[in-house]
Amino acid sequence: MSSAKSYFPQLKDITKAKINLNDVILKTPLQKNLNLSEEFDANILLKREDLQVVRSYKLRGAFNKIVQLSKEEFKKGVVCASAGNHAQGVAYSCRKLGIKGKIYMPATTPKQKIRQVEMFGKDNVEVVLIGDTYDAAHSAATEDCQKTGMAFIHPFDDPQIIEGQATVGLEILQDSVEQIDYIFIPVGGGGLAAGIGAYFKQTNPQTKIIGVEPAGAPSMKHSFDAGKVTELENIDKFVDGAAVQRVGEHTFEICQKVIDDLVAVPEGRICTKILELYNRDAIVVEPAGALSIAALDFYREEIKGKNVVCIVSGSNNDITRTEEIKERSLLHEGLKHYFIVRFPQRAGALRTFVDVVLGPTDDVTHFEYSKKTNREKGPAVIGVEVQKKEDYLGLIQRMEENGFIYEYLNEKQDLFQFLI
Structure with a gap:
């Protein structure tokens, strides 16, 4: 096998891979998404690898x-x-x-x-x-x-694996009528980005290749900054299809040559997009599958009026994760807030909180109260969901005006993870 530095996917090998796959994979559709196109004032096309035989490009x-x-x-x-x-x-x-x-x-x-x-x-x-x-x-x-x-069989760092993933790019260019200005590609170990990026740079070099990583596992960006493959010590594994501690040697060298920009998207933002795709378009995606779409917010101005492709990489989402996805989305959007509130141990303290502190559209979604008989005040862990992000300021103001002592948990991750 050639060294990582000397290997670059060739068009003939990608074409050979497509022939190998002809009777095995689905040629997944390249579909215009009306909601996203309207939202971003661009022509947004989704490459639907979530519809692949095994529900992902892998x-x-x-x-x-x-x-x-x-x-x-x-x-x-x-x-x-x-x-x-x-x-x-x-x-x-x-x-x-x-x-x-x-x-x-x-x-x-x-x-x-x-x-x-x-x-x-x-x-x-x-x-x-x-x-x-x-x-x-x-x-x-x-x-x-x-x-x-x-x-x-390596998941990403192998020439023939990379060439197989590159066939996604080949299909996109076969199906696209207009010049593609931007293509957003999820990045985990880097096999998909290396393959598609290499194909586009040889056939459609004017297309900007944007790699998208989860903010909790930006291993490619970390390696780019270091100038060599560098392992992350700790990662957030929520975006399990793209959360790797170390990218590949082959993929790193190729991605350095083909990726025009890298962006890291917060996990909560990804969760918001998962819910939007399901509610607006009836598209079910796993967290890694929503990565490329979640990145559009960071390029809102650049992509106006452009032809943009987002790779929807997979749909293998476990339904048991739905509550966690909703929770992460609400936290990221500033709609859910957790506090430790110290209630005076007197009759009516809780009623005052509900009647006076909570706004008309605020909703208590979590409440755990621990009464200490030998103390004057008892602590409670409270989760409050607000209807609009700006409602949070009113909630804080009313707590302080009514003498409720509180500790805000959202920004204290260690305590948050322990208590919630």
Whole structure:
């Protein structure tokens, strides 16, 4: 394999990947979104990889890699480590090609995702649950490869994986009638951005390539700033499809050449977009799938009147996360606020808070009260949802005017996580 610095995806190899995938993937639609186009005064097109066979683009790279293995490697089978979409892509590929696959997943992986992998792979795939983190599963998978000689299928840092993901870009240019001015691409390990970016730079170099990362895991930006691949110590794993601690060597080198700008989007903003897409367009996306759309706010002025493509990368969202998504959205939009309030231990203190402090449209969504009989004041953890962001100032003013001592929790993350 060529070194990371000397490798750059070639058009002939991307075209070859598309031929490899012709009978395997769906050529997903490139659709104009009327709501987003009106909101941003631009022509916003969505590349709907959420409608792919395994509900994400990951199948493209996985199949393209596996189908090009040698006969000897085919006999031995493949191994991967993943807690999500890559596992499903590998599982589907194994079943389609009739080879054996071993998929290592953290023991903490939700059952829904495990069932999806088993459903796509059927008897061709063995799921091994091990450790509490992706790193533990990855270590076990690579150890297995060393022992058995089975081929390891990397989720992003492999030329044939990158070339498979690049076929998304090939399809976009096949389907677009007008010149594309901007393309927004979610960035995790960098395989999708490297592939699409490399294809566009060789065929449509005037298009601006915008990479989009979650603010809690900006590993590509961190590496760009350092001038080399650099691992993040801690990340927010909420955007699980794009939250990686370390990007790939290949992907980093390619992305340095093809990405025009990188933006990190707050997780709460991503949650707001997930809810908007569902409520306005009946589009179900996972957090990573909403990344590119959530980034449009940061380019509102630049994209006016332009042709813009956003990659909707996947829809494997667990319905049990809905409440967390709503909560993160409300917190980010400034509509939900948590306090520790110290109530005087006298009759009517709570009624005063409800009748006088709360505004007419304010709603108490969380209340935990702990009465200490040997103290004059009892603390309560209170969550209040306001109708408009500016209503928060009135709430604070009324608390202070009525002598309620409070501590604001939203900005104290350690305490917030412990109490809420």
